[in-house]
Amino acid sequence: MSNFFHYKDNELFCEDTSVKEIIQKENTPAYIYSKNSILKHFTEIKDAFAEAKPLICFSVKSNSNLTILKILSDAGAGFDVVSGGELYRALKIGVHPDKIVFAGVGKTTEEIKYALKNNIFMFNVESKAELENINTVAGDLSKKARVALRINPDIDARTHAKTTTGKKENKFGIDFETSEQIINNIDSYKNIDLRGIHVHLGSPIYDPEPYVLALKKVDEFLQKVRKLHKIEYLNIGGGYCISYTGESVKRPEDFARDILPITKKLGARLIMEPGRFIVGNAGILVSRVTYSKASIGGKKHVICDAAMNDLIRPSLYDAFHRIWPVCTSVPRPEIELPNQKPQTNGNLEIVDIVGPVCESSDVLAKGRWFPVVKAGDLIAVFSSGAYGFTMSSNYNSRPRACEILVDGGTVSTIRRRETYEDLIAIEKEYL
Ligand code: LLP
Secondary structure (H helix, E strand, O other), rough: OOOOEEOOEEEEOOOOEEHHHHHHOOOOOOEEEEEEHHHHHHHHHHHHHHHHOOOOEEEEOOOOOHHHHHHHHHHHOOOEEHHHHHHHHHHHHHHHHHHEEEOOOOOOOHHHHHHHOOOOEEEEOOHHHHHHHHHHHHHEHOOOOOEEOOOOOOOOOOOOOEEEOOOOOOOOOOOHHHHHHHOOHHHHHOOOEEEEEOOOOOOOOOOHHHHHHHHHHHHHHHHHHHHOOOOOOOOOOOOOOOOOOOOOOOHHHHHHHHHHHHHHHHHOOEEEEOHHHHHHHEEEEEEEEEEEEEEEHHHHEEEEEEOOOOOOHHHHHHHOOOEEEOOOOOOOOOOOOOOOOOOOOOOOOEEEEOOOOOOOOOOEEEEEEEOOOOOEEEEEOOOOOOOHOOOOOOOOHHOOOEEEEEOOOOEEEEHHHOOOHHHOOOOOOOO
């Protein structure tokens, strides 16, 4: 955990700014991001892989706020997009299209046209049918489409089943055999310019080994097909882990140490698609306690104003996010692990921290050791910068939270809170 979020005199700060003061103006729930944390993580991954001079394409799905994309673009990042909407966002901030790669198993003809008209760098193609479609659409537009074949290497990334993508039963990518057939016949795709190979195994990945195993398979494959076609780019995807517990986890340099010798041997130019590593620990979700409730069986529920519609990761993946009061005399523990009492001085009680949505799965933390809080207190859900706001919804007709960016002592609202009017703005009125 970086020190961009830290406690000073029993109060949480983001960089030089008091979280309580931000909330006095912006209210809750609110996502708060640290600009310098984002930049630090970007530099860390760039430096770790510097030897290979990779094109780092930030994965827009992890956090698609325009200001954040602009910060990363200014720092030299390209973008990994998976929809017309994400492409629109990337183009909107003025990134050069030859820094945009486009993945996803179901790119529609419209999306392919949109990307071709804007001359994006490369499509990461996920099936033969998609390749045929891109070939046809490119022909219609008298263009040549640059593509990489996304290989499904059948490697277990040892992460959550719902976020594993590189096993043969997953919908992603093309198996080696079909990829070889495609490369054998590549001349028959007149409007395709095959430039690269892409692999993305899943997310988050806590060890370099799955990358190494996958890349060894890719190496063997390339030995075979290189005679038929020169592969210029190798895109190794995203997945690089962050710590959600405070424990130390593998760093980009650990991944680089094991990955780079193999990619070097392959001799292709490197593309990477990190998302979570750059923004995950650069953001928190701040919420206010609405009620405390002692339920039957001695269980205590802390009901707060952020819910599964704001941060769905705990409900969807049983994901563990550290949570701690914004103002508290109980020091935040260095490390917190699921179902374990953390080491700290001060009174803790076991609670479920839940939101107001009408679903039992609307839980931010289950069975958590937590300082005693009362209605009105603020709590911070850490490690929420990736797949937090981007996965939020209007379920229960809840307006989405605002997003705030902190740069030292400067605070900017980079997405205002939605209003009730926003909720119905594009609906037809049957009155
Ligand atoms: N490239 C591709 C092709 C991807 O599908 C993804 C993530 C990434 C890159 C970026 O992965 P990252 O570096 O952020 O780990 N909603 C889930 C994560 C889903 C990831 C989907 N693909 C979560 O909240 O954990």
